[in-house]
Amino acid sequence: MPNICIQNMSFAYEDAAVIKNLDLNFDYGQAYRVAGPNGVGKTTLLKLIHEDLHPDSGSVKIQSHANDNLFLSDQNTLDPHLSFNDHLSFLKSVKQLRCHEAFLTQLIEQLHMLPYLGTVTADLSLGTKKKLLFMLSLAQKPRTLILDEFFSGIDSAGMQVICGYLNAFVEEDNTLLFVTHANEKLGRLHYKTISF
Numbered sequence: 001m002p003n004i005c006i007q008n009m010s011f012a013y014e015d016a017a018v019i020k021n022l023d024l025n026f027d028y029g030q031a032y033r034v035a036g037p038n039g040v041g042k043t044t045l046l047k048l049i050h051e052d053l054h055p056d057s058g059s060v061k062i063q064s065h066a067n068d069n070l071f072l073s074d075q076n077t078l079d080p081h082l083s084f085n086d087h088l089s090f091l092k093s094v095k096q097l098r099c100h101e102a103f104l105t106q107l108i109e110q111l112h113m114l115p116y117l118g119t120v121t122a123d124l125s126l127g128t129k130k131k132l133l134f135m136l137s138l139a140q141k142p143r144t145l146i147l148d149e150f151f152s153g154i155d156s157a158g159m160q161v162i163c164g165y166l167n168a169f170v171e172e173d174n175t176l177l178f179v180t181h182a183n184e185k186l187g188r189l190h191y192k193t194i195s196f
């Protein structure tokens with residue numbers, strides 16, 4: 001069943017057309033890699049789907065509720081003054097976490113994050129921060145997860161674990177969209193490629 005329906009959509013930054021008359025559907029229960037050369041419009045498409053940008057004409061309709069759609073990119077950062085545990089407490093205070101404690105415990109163990117949970121994130125490496133951000137995102141049980149060049153900095157063992165969790169996320173009837181130029185990191189992930 002389609003989660004995201006794009007119909008005859010066009011978008012330009014000022015006068016520079018990036019997307020012209022695009023028709024595309026993204027289903028629940030499926031992962032999609034949006035592929036294409038630099039500058040072709042992949043990030044722009046993801047931002048239009050996430051409603052950070054709006055089409056000039058045509059439409060993007062997304063079934064999953066805006067609160068259930070998460071967008072992670074290289075620009076996403078955790079608050080440098082707060083630890084993972086602080087972020088988790090904050091999340092619990094603003095929205096009920098829908099994942100079971102056991103799910104989070106297993107994720108923490110498999111990504112070997114236990115030593116880092118109480119450290120302010122300013123003192124952590126790039127890959128560790130990314131893993132913690134990924135954990136906080138999955139803990140919110142999104143229905144649509146959009147990852148724009150999110151995998152840089154994550155080691156190959158971490159990527160194996162993350163790809164396993166992403167496969168499970170999709171099998172639970174969610175939608176995953178991602179852009180990456182690091183194909184070699186996607187070993188275990190099952191996905192369709194949309195060439196753009």
Ligand SMILES: Nc1ncnc2c1ncn2[C@@H]1O[C@H](COP(=O)(O)OP(=O)(O)OP(=O)(O)O)[C@@H](O)[C@H]1O
Binds near residue numbers: 018037038045
């Ligand atoms: N804020 C902006 N204002 C004007 N032009 C922009 C803006 N953001 C992107 N562009 C232009 O839109 C086009 C598409 O950019 P986009 O970032 O979507 O490409 P991409 O396919 O994601 O590229 P990459 O693989 O390099 O990340 C490019 O020509 C880019 O220069």
